[in-house]
Amino acid sequence: MEDYPKTLLEFERRFATDQACREYLEQLRWPEGFVCPACAGRKAWPMERGLWLCSRCRRQVSVKAGTIFQDSRLPLRLWFRAMWYVTSQKNGSSAKNIQRVLGLGSYQTAWAWLHKLRRAMVRPGRDPLHGVVEVDETYIGGPEKGKLGREQGEKALVAIAVELRGAKLGRIRLQRIPDASAPSLLGFLHQSVAEGSEVHTDGWRGYGPITTAGYLHRKHKQTTLASPVPSYQEMPHTHQVASLLKRWLLGTHQGAVRAEHLDYYLDEFTFRFNRRKAASPGKLFYRLVEQAVQIEPCPYRTLIRPNP
Ligand SMILES: [Zn+2]
Numbered sequence: 001m002e003d004y005p006k007t008l009l010e011f012e013r014r015f016a017t018d019q020a021c022r023e024y025l026e027q028l029r030w031p032e033g034f035v036c037p038a039c040a041g042r043k044a045w046p047m048e049r050g051l052w053l054c055s056r057c058r059r060q061v062s063v064k065a066g067t068i069f070q071d072s073r074l075p076l077r078l079w080f081r082a083m084w085y086v087t088s089q090k091n092g093s094s095a096k097n098i099q100r101v102l103g104l105g106s107y108q109t110a111w112a113w114l115h116k117l118r119r120a121m122v123r124p125g126r127d128p129l130h131g132v133v134e135v136d137e138t139y140i141g142g143p144e145k146g147k148l149g150r151e152q153g154e155k156a157l158v159a160i161a162v163e164l165r166g167a168k169l170g171r172i173r174l175q176r177i178p179d180a181s182a183p184s185l186l187g188f189l190h191q192s193v194a195e196g197s198e199v200h201t202d203g204w205r206g207y208g209p210i211t212t213a214g215y216l217h218r219k220h221k222q223t224t225l226a227s228p229v230p231s232y233q234e235m236p237h238t239h240q241v242a243s244l245l246k247r248w249l250l251g252t253h254q255g256a257v258r259a260e261h262l263d264y265y266l267d268e269f270t271f272r273f274n275r276r277k278a279a280s281p282g283k284l285f286y287r288l289v290e291q292a293v294q295i296e297p298c299p300y301r302t303l304i305r306p307n308p
Contacts, residue, residue, distance in 0.1 A: 003286075006280045019050065021080045029294075050063070064076075066296065067292060068292050068298055082113055094252055094254070098113065098114060112303055115261070115264060117292070119295055128193055129193045129194065129197065133162065134162045138160060139155045140249065158176050158245075158266065160174055161238075164237060173188075173192035174269065185206045186210070202220050207219070249265065271287075271288075
């Protein structure tokens with residue numbers, strides 16, 4: 001059963017101590033009871049400071065070990081407040097803002113925490129989009145002067161897929177792609193959209209081989225550089241997502257997102273967008289904590305220089 005606080009007051013009452021936070025993590029990480037991360041033993045004795053002693057391999061185990069909370073010396077209460085704040089703000093938070101709200105000593109810590117939390121915003125093994133899906137690309141940072149159409153300059157190119165549920169938008173997927181070639185676009189589709197789905201695109205030739213890749217292809221009007229039809233009329237849903245994404249990057253993050261970190265901002269945007277109808281911020285908080293105990297630790301060096 002999904003168990004989470006629904007209001008700020010409930011949150012404050014429930015997570016007033018580090019022990020309460022730890023027990024919540026244990027409940028989410030070990031729903032069927034303790035599992036030793038070293039030997040998979042199922043029996044353990046409680047020790048001081050919230051540690052468990054594995055009865056098989058005698059190791060001392062913390063619920064934080066092997067999760068994004070692993071190397072943090074700051075109290076879990078503060079992490080919980082960060083997670084509540086990030087999920088209860090409609091547009092999330094900049095590092096500066098979270099530093100101020102939590103009273104963190106360093107900007108670097110605030111920045112690293114937000115990046116660790118973004119790693120936890122992708123659910124491992126999530127289902128691909130399916131049904132009718134509109135796909136397009138957009139430049140982040142806007143087209144460069146002197147560059148036209150899909151010729152790429154220094155700006156990042158982001159592929160967008162949106163599930164269409166009648167006239168409404170369903171879930172989305174976003175991914176930075178190196179170029180708008182057929183291999184790049186098909187790579188994105190294979191990761192994001194289930195085969196057999198009906199994929200709507202514009203007339204760009206990079207989408208040519210879609211049918212041979214196992215999708216039904218519905219091509220909208222032919223796009224040329226001199227096309228009289230603006231792209232937002234042709235592909236309204238992906239266009240809408242692209243505008244919201246750009247507004248969020250410029251608003252919450254003031255456009256200060258570097259290309260090598262963009263993927264993780266896309267993950268955060270997707271996390272929020274796909275849960276935009278959640279009845280309570282507690283639900284997002286719950287998802288975030290649940291996923292945070294399922295992913296590997298992210299040392300600082302992997303945050304500042306992520307893999308290309
Ligand atoms: Zn063990």
